Amino acid sequence: MRSGALLVSSLAVLGALLAPVGLTGCVAEGENIGSLGAEIINGTRETGERSVVAVIRRDWITGAGGLCTGSVIGPYAVMTAKHCVFEESRPLASSQFLVLVGSDIQSTGGVESFHPVIEIRTTAGTDINADIENGNDIAILLLDAPIGVPAIPLETGAPVSGAAVTIVGFGRTMTGVPSPTDSGVKYRGTTRVERVGSRIFETVGASWTCQGDSGGPAWNTASGSIIGITSFGIGERCTYTNSFFSRVDIHRSLIADALSYAPVCAPETEVCDGVDNDCNGGVDEGCTPLGEPCTTDEECARGGCEDVGGTRVCVRDCDPTDAIPMCPLRFYCEETACGAGRCIFGDPGGGADGAECVADADCASLRCADVGGVMRCGRSCSLDTGPCPPEEVCEGAAAGVCGSCVPVEFSTGPRPFGAPCDTDAQCADGACPEGFCTRGCPPECPSAFHCRASLCRRGDLGGPGTECVDSEDCGDMAPDCVDADTDFICAGPCDAGGACGLGLECASTPVGERCLPPGLPLGETCAEGVDCRSGICGGNVCTRICDPTDPCPAGFDCNPAGEVSGCFRAVAVPSRSDRGGCASAGDLREATPWLALALGFLLLRRRRR
Numbered sequence: 001m002r003s004g005a006l007l008v009s010s011l012a013v014l015g016a017l018l019a020p021v022g023l024t025g026c027v028a029e030g031e032n033i034g035s036l037g038a039e040i041i042n043g044t045r046e047t048g049e050r051s052v053v054a055v056i057r058r059d060w061i062t063g064a065g066g067l068c069t070g071s072v073i074g075p076y077a078v079m080t081a082k083h084c085v086f087e088e089s090r091p092l093a094s095s096q097f098l099v100l101v102g103s104d105i106q107s108t109g110g111v112e113s114f115h116p117v118i119e120i121r122t123t124a125g126t127d128i129n130a131d132i133e134n135g136n137d138i139a140i141l142l143l144d145a146p147i148g149v150p151a152i153p154l155e156t157g158a159p160v161s162g163a164a165v166t167i168v169g170f171g172r173t174m175t176g177v178p179s180p181t182d183s184g185v186k187y188r189g190t191t192r193v194e195r196v197g198s199r200i201f202e203t204v205g206a207s208w209t210c211q212g213d214s215g216g217p218a219w220n221t222a223s224g225s226i227i228g229i230t231s232f233g234i235g236e237r238c239t240y241t242n243s244f245f246s247r248v249d250i251h252r253s254l255i256a257d258a259l260s261y262a263p264v265c266a267p268e269t270e271v272c273d274g275v276d277n278d279c280n281g282g283v284d285e286g287c288t289p290l291g292e293p294c295t296t297d298e299e300c301a302r303g304g305c306e307d308v309g310g311t312r313v314c315v316r317d318c319d320p321t322d323a324i325p326m327c328p329l330r331f332y333c334e335e336t337a338c339g340a341g342r343c344i345f346g347d348p349g350g351g352a353d354g355a356e357c358v359a360d361a362d363c364a365s366l367r368c369a370d371v372g373g374v375m376r377c378g379r380s381c382s383l384d385t386g387p388c389p390p391e392e393v394c395e396g397a398a399a400g401v402c403g404s405c406v407p408v409e410f411s412t413g414p415r416p417f418g419a420p421c422d423t424d425a426q427c428a429d430g431a432c433p434e435g436f437c438t439r440g441c442p443p444e445c446p447s448a449f450h451c452r453a454s455l456c457r458r459g460d461l462g463g464p465g466t467e468c469v470d471s472e473d474c475g476d477m478a479p480d481c482v483d484a485d486t487d488f489i490c491a492g493p494c495d496a497g498g499a500c501g502l503g504l505e506c507a508s509t510p511v512g513e514r515c516l517p518p519g520l521p522l523g524e525t526c527a528e529g530v531d532c533r534s535g536i537c538g539g540n541v542c543t544r545i546c547d548p549t550d551p552c553p554a555g556f557d558c559n560p561a562g563e564v565s566g567c568f569r570a571v572a573v574p575s576r577s578d579r580g581g582c583a584s585a586g587d588l589r590e591a592t593p594w595l596a597l598a599l600g601f602l603l604l605r606r607r608r609r
Contacts, residue, residue: 043173043189043207047103050112050149052168052186054100055080055141055215057092067183069169069216070099071226073154074259075146080215081229081246082122082131082139089126094119099141101149102329105170106184111325118144121258123251135199135246137231139215140258145276145283152217154248154255155225159201163193164221167203169230171212172238183212190221191243199250201228203243210238218245234517239535274302288314290331291345308344316343320367320380321402332366335380338402351377353392354407369404371395372412378404393419417446417456431455462490464504465517482509483553484516484533487544491515522556523569538566 046052051072068084078099085092097117104110123136131137168188189207196202203218209230218228228245248255265279272287287301288294291313294305300314308315318326318333320341327333327343335341349362355377357368363377371378372395380402381394388394388405393415397403408420414428415421419437424430427437438449438456445456452472459466461475467489468474468481474490482491484507491514494506500515507516519533520526520542529535532542543566546558552567559568 043167043187046168046186046188049168049186049188050101051152052217053078053147053149054102054105054170054184054186055084056098056100056105057096067105067170067212068214069171069212069230070141071152071215071217071229072147072149073140073151073226073255074261075151076143076261076263077151077258078117078141078143078147079217079226079229079248079255080139080141081231082137083128083231084215085120085122085139085141086126086128089128091120091122091126094141097141099143099147101147103186104184105325107325110185111327112329113148114326115143115145115147117141118263119261121254123254132231132246135197135231135250137246138229138248138251138254140255142258142261144263145274146281152219153223153225155220155223155227156249156252158249159193159196159220159227159247161193161196163227165191165193165203165205165218165227166221167191167207167209167213167216167218167230167243169209169213169216171214171216172210191218191241194242199247200231201245201247203245204241208238208241209233209243218243240530242530272299272301290314290316290328290343303343306342313344317341318343321382334360335367335402338380338382338400349377353378353389353405354410365405367404369396371404371406371410374410376404376406376410378406381405388419391420434458464490464492464515466490478515480511480514482511482514482516484509487534489516522553522567536566539568541568543567 053070053072055068055070055078057066066084068080070078070080073079085097094117097120099115099117100111101113101115102111119142120139121142122139123131125131166188167190168186170184170186172183173185173187191203191205191207194202194204209216210233213230216230217226218230219226226248228247230243231246232244234240234242263276265276267279268277270278270285272284274283276283284301288299289301290303294300294312294314297304299305303314303316305312306315316327318341319339320333320335321339322333325333330347331343331345332348333341334344348364348366351357351363353365355363357363357375357377360366360368362368365377365379367380368375368377378395379388381388381404382397382402391408392405393408393411394403395406395411395413397416411419411426415426415437416428417437417439419427420435421427421432421437424432426432429437429439431438431440433455434457436458440454441451441456445451448460449456449458450461450473451457452470457473459473462468462473462478463475464478466474466478467487469488471479471481474481478490478492480491480493481488484491491509494500494513494515498506498513500506504515505518506513509516517533520531521533522542522544524532524542525540526532526537526542527540529537531537534542534544536543536545546552546565546567552558555570556567557570558565
């Protein structure tokens with residue numbers, strides 16, 4: 001996640017609080033479980049490590065829920081971050097969460113199994129910011145049946161500076177402005193312990209965490225034991241390589257108590273309901289598995305016995321509008337009615353949303369329907385469900401009738417709230433201010449939106465360091481939208497002594513002293529990007545990207561460096577006649593910053609991969 005704070009005196013670092021992206025974010029326009037968020041940046045695809053799991057609120061893909069990562073530490077126990085199971089200071093109900101085993105929670109073939117959460121245990125208290133500051137950002141999710149994957153061992157001692165660390169998570173893999181689609185796939189990376197505090201430690205290295213990784217493991221590469229829980233990072237855009245973790249060794253008591261948990265069981269006759277009714281450690285013994293031939297509903301585990309292709313087999317209920325595949329691996333959700341379906345054996349076709357099709361089996365979404373007179377693939381959607389993926393619209397939906405999520409270019413009618421748009425006329429409510437259809441406010445905007453200039457805008461109210469356009473975008477913790485090197489961010493006032501919490505620093509802004517992310521302003525001498533508030537060092541000076549739509553501030557020029565341009569201090573260049581009409585060493589010195597900037601951006605792009 002990119003959130004939280006740090007008050008360990010030995011670690012002078014930034015922990016900027018991130019308002020919910022998407023999944024942050026943790027999403028999601030960012031990760032949005034518990035309103036805070038951290039995917040592995042500069043990592044590699046991980047299709048194994050089954051014990052690293054996804055922790056979701058069911059509606060995270062819409063921006064109203066959230067995505068985090070967790071670690072299996074026992075047959076019934078999954079460890080994650082405390083902020084993932086809170087919304088501000090309010091604990092969320094265990095029934096809102098699912099644990100998914102797999103490597104890609106947005107694809108039908110990427111989910112192996114899912115498991116309901118029946119109880120959540122955390123450190124005491126409801127002050128999430130204080131818990132992040134003090135390394136108490138830990139929660140244990142308890143399941144009603146064994147999860148069926150090996151547990152990851154836990155380190156009993158403190159982290160050691162310089163030790164190699166492996167990080168794994170389902171979060172974002174790209175730096176920059178958060179995208180709802182850049183998460184949900186498992187990645188791993190390598191880093192090293194930089195500094196160790198009494199309750200938190202910091203890593204810096206080749207890879208780092210981002211929104212969606214919160215709650216995931218950091219393990220000692222040498223021993224394979226977990227030493228920390230991903231808690232927060234620096235900034236919303238994930239451009240800093242620093243990542244911060246709550247130490248697990250200081251929570252041995254909480255963890256041990258959770259590992260002793262086993263569901264209360266009163267022996268009864270075994271029933272095919274997904275529960276260990278006879279308390280022998282097994283579930284649904286003697287029941288007919290999903291997809292196998294059957295004769296009665298009672299013999300099918302967690303489902304019924306229905307005709308599929310002329311043969312009666314065990315099926316299971318599912319929701320075809322759900323963006324997260326809820327059928328087991330090698331099964332898919334066949335739509336039987338709007339909002340209703342059944343898990344049956346088989347693989348979907350390869351047709352993407354919008355592709356022409358003849359039958360449901362042609363489509364990855366398993367839905368082939370009429371869209372403007374042409375049969376096209378598209379995930380089932382309705383007016384009651386969350387929005388379709390970015391750049392898609394729910395076409396053909398009406399009261400009680402499901403439509404199809406298709407690319408916006410195939411849209412034929414007024415577009416619903418949240419759909420991408422180019423003009424006001426395309427939207428059902430006649431408002432397209434920022435590339436998506438919205439509506440007026442009041443009434444109150446839905447979750448993951450907020451009101452600015454009487455229209456609902458994307459994202460919840462921002463915390464310290466969150467990008468903004470106006471102070472209406474900012475929450476109570478950072479109520480002012482201030483100009484920080486022409487990046488407008490939410491910021492709060494410094495205290496009476498000129499100090500800031502959350503690892504921020506007091507700096508002068510056009511509206512007075514405000515708490516801003518640390519780093520040098522534009523034009524100051526730097527050695528690397530981490531030295532600068534903008535995160536970019538070119539030609540040994542702090543700079544930022546610029547273009548005609550995003551000009552530099554007064555006193556700076558936007559100078560080209562190949563494919564990109566950066567802001568550099570304006571320099572009075574002598575006319576050619578003043579220089580005698582000859583090229584000189586001065587000409588080369590004036591060109592050097594732009595060449596260095598080009599090199600800097602090439603390096604930045606490499607790091608982004």
